[in-house]
Amino acid sequence: MASLNITKARANFPALQSGFIFADNAGGSQAVRGVVDRISDYLLNTNVQLGADYSVSVLSTDRVASGPDIAVKLFNASSPSEIVYGSSSTLNLENLARGLEPTIEAGDEFIVTGEHEANTGPWKKLAARRGGVVKFWHAVPTSPDNPYSVATRIEDLLPLITARTRIVAISACSNILGSIVPVKDVVQAVRREAAAKGAANVEVSVDCVAYAPHRRIDVKEWDVDYCVFSWYKVYGPHCSAMYVRSKALQSSVTSIAHHFLSVGSTAYKLQPGGPGYELVYGTTGVLPYLLSLVPPPANVASSDDPTIAHLDAAFAAIAAHEQELLKPLLGFLTAPEQVARGVRIVGTEHSGLHRVPTVSFVVVGPQAKRSRDIVEVFDRKGGVGIRWGHFYAYTLIDDLEPKLDTADGVVRISLVHYNTVAEVQRIVEILKEALL
Numbered sequence: 471m472a473s474l475n476i477t478k479a480r481a482n483f484p485a486l487q488s489g490f491i492f493a494d495n496a497g498g499s500q501a502v503r504g505v506v507d508r509i510s511d512y513l514l515n516t517n518v519q520l521g522a523d524y525s526v527s528v529l530s531t532d533r534v535a536s537g538p539d540i541a542v543k544l545f546n547a548s549s550p551s552e553i554v555y556g557s558s559s560t561l562n563l564e565n566l567a568r569g570l571e572p573t574i575e576a577g578d579e580f581i582v583t584g585e586h587e588a589n590t591g592p593w594k595k596l597a598a599r600r601g602g603v604v605k606f607w608h609a610v611p612t613s614p615d616n617p618y619s620v621a622t623r624i625e626d627l628l629p630l631i632t633a634r635t636r637i638v639a640i641s642a643c644s645n646i647l648g649s650i651v652p653v654k655d656v657v658q659a660v661r662r663e664a665a666a667k668g669a670a671n672v673e674v675s676v677d678c679v680a681y682a683p684h685r686r687i688d689v690k691e692w693d694v695d696y697c698v699f700s701w702y703k704v705y706g707p708h709c710s711a712m713y714v715r716s717k718a719l720q721s722s723v724t725s726i727a728h729h730f731l732s733v734g735s736t737a738y739k740l741q742p743g744g745p746g747y748e749l750v751y752g753t754t755g756v757l758p759y760l761l762s763l764v765p766p767p768a769n770v771a772s773s774d775d776p777t778i779a780h781l782d783a784a785f786a787a788i789a790a791h792e793q794e795l796l797k798p799l800l801g802f803l804t805a806p807e808q809v810a811r812g813v814r815i816v817g818t819e820h821s822g823l824h825r826v827p828t829v830s831f832v833v834v835g836p837q838a839k840r841s842r843d844i845v846e847v848f849d850r851k852g853g854v855g856i857r858w859g860h861f862y863a864y865t866l867i868d869d870l871e872p873k874l875d876t877a878d879g880v881v882r883i884s885l886v887h888y889n890t891v892a893e894v895q896r897i898v899e900i901l902k903e904a905l906l
């Protein structure tokens with residue numbers, strides 16, 4: 471397997487050259503230079519309205535259309551007509567719920583998690599508007615020693631499915647717990663259970679916002695209907711892309727666009743108004759960057775898409791490097807000395823490919839510390855960006871037992887492939903002081 475050249479990778483990020491340690495990447499990553507160049511080129515040279523016949527508008531239209539072409543690869547979707555751009559994943563999912571609204575009947579059931587509210591709130595609100603029923607797939611403790619080491623289990627999801635199940639809304643990765651959900655297995659199990667119970671139209675919506683920087687999304691392999699991620703967490707600008715399966719566009723999704731626009735069975739149904747053109751064009755800088763991380767694999771079967779195979783190799787290298795970042799951080803936080811002090815990981819305690827380097831913890835017991843006070847030590851020292859709070863996964867934090875203060879939440883250190891082991895060592899050094 472090809473490995474990452476971190477120095478070379480970092481050279482693509484002007485922001486990293488300052489030496490500041492960016493460790494709040496699950497909040498937002500740094501933008502790669504190719505993205506920034508495209509945005510400024512668009513604004514400086516082709517900033518006109520789309521769809522006119524004059525030459526600059528033709529170029530501008532082509533540039534904006536190239537955004538969905540790139541997003542197709544990152545989702546492994548079938549066609550750019552399955553891609554919607556919006557200002558945020560929260561907005562895209564809210565628009566999706568609005569587009570599905572006319573098809574929802576009283577008694578329809580929505581299964582949601584306690585994860586980020588973006589893929590939960592729109593379904594809860596839709597259920598409230600249409601007389602639907604909301605059921606929670608809760609994360610449960612997985613370790614006898616740490617009640618905050620929680621995860622979702624497929625066996626807890628299946629009993630929630632009934633003949634009335636309409637939407638199953640899950641996260642591919644938790645922005646708090648760091649754990650990766652085996653989406654393909656979950657969806658297979660859901661579809662099998664739904665068929666056995668006579669649920670005719672179960673659709674699956676997957677939040678990949680915390681997943682996309684770390685692993686390759688594959689909506690085809692996963693067999694999901696809706697999927698969303700935010701480019702600003704994947705080295706791009708502040709906007710989001712959503713995949714809407716063509717079957718759903720034909721049979722489930724109604725248009726929320728102006729009534730006189732002929733959107734056909736395309737994802738434009740869910741894109742009222744134009745997305746930020748320069749940002750959509752800017753996102754086309756993400757794929758070339760990811761592909762530049764490793765050489766293309768030598769032996770790709772002729773039936774396989776070479777770009778997808780190349781992306782696979784890039785994400786394999788990213789995942790391998792991220793494990794090297796994760797090990798010392800988790801190793802420090804789970805060492806007997808820290809556990810005796812009251813440090814508890816909120817999420818999966820062990821490194822491994824089932825986990826990304828988003829690490830959350832609290833300090834409880836006689837030597838309890840507020841999360842905000844721990845982060846304040848970092849802020850006083852300067853040079854490192856980490857954060858505390860519930861990170862909009864409010865329900866997940868609120869569900870934890872023994873209870874935590876939801877306002878104070880957890881301390882979260884979230885790394886990505888451009889972070890270095892030396893940066894993690896520096897974070898651990900400051901942690902030693904902050905936990906005293």
Ligand SMILES: Cc1ncc(COP(=O)(O)O)c(C=O)c1O
Binds near residue numbers: 677
């Ligand atoms: C897991 C997860 N889902 C959804 C979102 C919302 O994304 P956006 O800010 O694009 O609405 C976030 C943002 O932090 C997130 O971490």
